[in-house]
């Protein structure tokens with residue numbers, strides 16, 4: 001099982017803002033949120049240490065709006081209190097700020113734009129609706145159709161080309177959860193229909209940062225089951 005980096009439950013309204021004096025970045029996050037996972041994965045990939053503060057997005061601490069006025073996660077805080085929010089803005093900021101630590105994005109503005117638009121294309125194509133968990137046949141059809149289109153789009157070993165790059169890390173969280181979704185919703189996602197996606201996923205799972213950021217499948221299943229049952233539990237597997 002992957003080492004747990006976040007062991008404290010999601011903070012709610014009325015909670016006190018945690019303070020850290022270790023000089024690390026702080027990521028305000030939500031477990032099982034693909035947007036939050038993007039940021040944690042990139043930081044792990046670049047081997048940048050960080051604190052995690054889990055935020056309960058259905059009962060947010062009042063102080064959280066001072067971090068991100070939109071109230072969404074993820075959000076990144078520098079030790080000097082500077083804030084960056086929106087997952088792709090945060091990721092590009094990390095990439096630029098820590099460019100020497102395993103650079104991922106090309107310097108050329110056009111090539112950079114190409115990588116960023118590919119992220120939008122892949123995520124936009126692999127569309128997903130949570131009602132698939134409840135057996136909504138239209139949602140299931142849409143997810144399966146999206147995966148078929150993504151399979152056609154993938155032409156290289158990695159989305160970014162011959163090696164794992166920025167696009168791979170930014171789209172990974174949406175794919176990591178597919179095996180668990182498949183177990184609940186019986187979506188068609190198989191080596192027969194999606195050999196390229198599955199081979200890419202196998203390659204991704206050999207990358208240490210991907211492995212250490214990944215969730216335990218049983219925990220993810222328990223989270224998805226709680227969502228399906230209408231009693232969402234972000235704190236599956238965490239201590240209070």
Ligand SMILES: N[C@@H](CCC(=O)N[C@@H](CS)C(=O)NCC(=O)O)C(=O)O
Pocket residue numbers: 030033034035036057071072073074085086087088
């Ligand atoms: N565009 C945002 C989306 C982030 C987002 O929607 N996060 C969800 C958690 S997965 C959230 O905070 N939802 C709470 C809300 O929308 O009020 C990003 O890329 O960071």
